[in-house]
Amino acid sequence: MSGIQPPYKILVVDDEPDLQPLVQQRMRRYVRSGQYQFVFAQNGVEALERLREDDEIVIVLSDINMPKMDGLALLDQIPKVNPNIRSVIISAYGDMKNIRTAMNRGAFDFVTKPVDFDDLKLTIDRTLQQLLEWRDALGARDRLVALQNELSVASQMQQSILPKSFPQDPSYEVFASMKPARSVGGDFFDVMRLEGGVLGLAVADVSDKGVPAALFMMSSRTLLKGAAIGLGTPGEVLKEVNDLLCEDNETAMFVTLIYAVYDPSTRKLTFANGGHNTPVVIDSDGNATRLPLTGGVALGLVPGMEYAQSSITLSPGDNVILYTDGVTEAMNENEEEFGMERLESLFSESRPSEARAVNDFIFDAVMEFAGDAAQSDDITCMTLRAGGRDH
Amino acid sequence: MELTSDNTGGAVIVKAVGRVDGANARDFHEGLEASIGADGESMVLDFEGLSYISSAGLRVVLLVAKTLQQKNAKLAVCSLSDSIREVFEISGFDKIVPVYADTGEAVSGLGL
Numbered sequence: 001m002s003g004i005q006p007p008y009k010i011l012v013v014d015d016e017p018d019l020q021p022l023v024q025q026r027m028r029r030y031v032r033s034g035q036y037q038f039v040f041a042q043n044g045v046e047a048l049e050r051l052r053e054d055d056e057i058v059i060v061l062s063d064i065n066m067p068k069m070d071g072l073a074l075l076d077q078i079p080k081v082n083p084n085i086r087s088v089i090i091s092a093y094g095d096m097k098n099i100r101t102a103m104n105r106g107a108f109d110f111v112t113k114p115v116d117f118d119d120l121k122l123t124i125d126r127t128l129q130q131l132l133e134w135r136d137a138l139g140a141r142d143r144l145v146a147l148q149n150e151l152s153v154a155s156q157m158q159q160s161i162l163p164k165s166f167p168q169d170p171s172y173e174v175f176a177s178m179k180p181a182r183s184v185g186g187d188f189f190d191v192m193r194l195e196g197g198v199l200g201l202a203v204a205d206v207s208d209k210g211v212p213a214a215l216f217m218m219s220s221r222t223l224l225k226g227a228a229i230g231l232g233t234p235g236e237v238l239k240e241v242n243d244l245l246c247e248d249n250e251t252a253m254f255v256t257l258i259y260a261v262y263d264p265s266t267r268k269l270t271f272a273n274g275g276h277n278t279p280v281v282i283d284s285d286g287n288a289t290r291l292p293l294t295g296g297v298a299l300g301l302v303p304g305m306e307y308a309q310s311s312i313t314l315s316p317g318d319n320v321i322l323y324t325d326g327v328t329e330a331m332n333e334n335e336e337e338f339g340m341e342r343l344e345s346l347f348s349e350s351r352p353s354e355a356r357a358v359n360d361f362i363f364d365a366v367m368e369f370a371g372d373a374a375q376s377d378d379i380t381c382m383t384l385r386a387g388g389r390d391h
Numbered sequence: 392m393e394l395t396s397d398n399t400g401g402a403v404i405v406k407a408v409g410r411v412d413g414a415n416a417r418d419f420h421e422g423l424e425a426s427i428g429a430d431g432e433s434m435v436l437d438f439e440g441l442s443y444i445s446s447a448g449l450r451v452v453l454l455v456a457k458t459l460q461q462k463n464a465k466l467a468v469c470s471l472s473d474s475i476r477e478v479f480e481i482s483g484f485d486k487i488v489p490v491y492a493d494t495g496e497a498v499s500g501l502g503l
Contacts, residue, residue: 207446209413252453256446256482275482297483301453325446376412377445 007037013062044069075105173355176382186213187378203322204257234272238307245300284317286347316387326379396426408440411448439470
């Protein structure tokens with residue numbers, strides 16, 4: 001994990017000739033057992049050369065008073081060569097001034113002369129332990145950053161498959177948006193122009209959140225698109241998508257999905273509901289009615305299910321609101337839910353105008369209601385407005 | 392979320408209290424799996440004390456139902472609050488897992 005293994009290489013820096021044989025003798029047990037390996041330098045300049053040549057050195061054990069470059073100057077230079085090296089200073093007993101300076105310059109610890117080798121061993125081990133933990137943390141951070149980068153690419157991919165521009169037509173308007181709770185989400189929507197000027201509309205919510213939900217969402221969305229283009233009625237589309245999702249679905253992931261087909265020439269909306277929240281129609285006076293449930297089961301659970309469908313004829317100025325439970329189950333800080341009733345009474349005072357304004361108004365109301373409470377679920381909302389913006 | 396299980400009546404009755412959401416769905420799953428009894432021993436989930444269940448929790452219910460099916464046993468749920476009953480009805484889960492008014496009905500409904 002830390003990327004470094006024993007023997008841990010320690011650079012001893014001292015101009016006095018007696019320290020080297022002493023270290024070799026007193027530490028020979030640990031050298032033989034493969035725990036430590038010592039290399040030596042006479043002064044700071046030489047020490048930096050060693051560090052540049054050898055990136056396996058993990059600890060520098062240095063005297064303070066040395067010719068050419070002393071230990072304090074060396075401390076300043078070490079991070080420029082390798083910021084992950086730990087330094088331990090050997091100082092004269094009671095030389096608090098130099099010890100303080102050394103610590104301020106980034107020394108991890110110090111030992112005093114004459115060197116007590118038991119104490120030195122403890123100091124080296126403590127330093128090593130901190131170093132290993134530090135490098136582990138660095139490695140974990142790097143992996144986290146890499147993972148975050150991948151998630152952010154996944155998030156962009158997910159957002160990029162959602163329609164961003166919507167059909168422009170004098171006889172209807174449609175607008176939708178999705179706000180994921182995490183970087184990747186399980187909600188999606190689609191707006192498809194089908195043959196004969198007919199519109200296919202879908203809003204869906206995959207069980208759970210995060211990466212597994214995002215993967216399931218991607219395949220659900222592709223299957224839906226294929227079925228919607230190839231088949232006719234919403235009931236047939238849901239049956240097809242359900243059967244395909246049920247194949248090899250060991251993880252029991254599922255998706256709730258409402259799929260509707262709208263014919264602007266007749267203003268007839270035909271829909272089938274696979275276990276999804278009931279859409280709401282808000283008329284031009286702001287009155288809300290729920291579309292009837294069609295009794296379908298969430299998709300991906302039981303193969304061979306039939307999906308019933310239902311139809312209504314919209315009046316000019318009617319707004320069909322398709323949404324996920326991120327809207328109705330949005331919670332405020334008192335753990336109260338936004339709820340159906342709040343959604344249905346939203347337009348009792350401010351009349352709905354164009355589709356985008358209606359959709360934004362709902363989003364704003366949910367955000368205002370939730371306040372500072374953390375968003376726990378993806379929020380998706382789509383508005384289809386019959387009769388265009390003149391009505 | 393807290394689970395307590397009791398298997399004195401021929402089926403394992405598991406009471407779930409609190410909330411099940413994405414954050415504790417894994418605990419919920421592990422708790423239920425640990426409560427699964429011998430082959431052929433069905434399970435009733437008593438949701439009287441459950442205030443909320445998310446789709447991640449529903450998924451767990453389904454996974455447990457599948458595990459039980461492999462052991463020739465059944466799963467039922469009972470004592471749903473209005474809001475949880477609504478979740479079961481909207482998602483269609485009430486068509487996959489039988490829903491009963493209370494544990495007594497559930498046990499007799501499972502034919503025990």
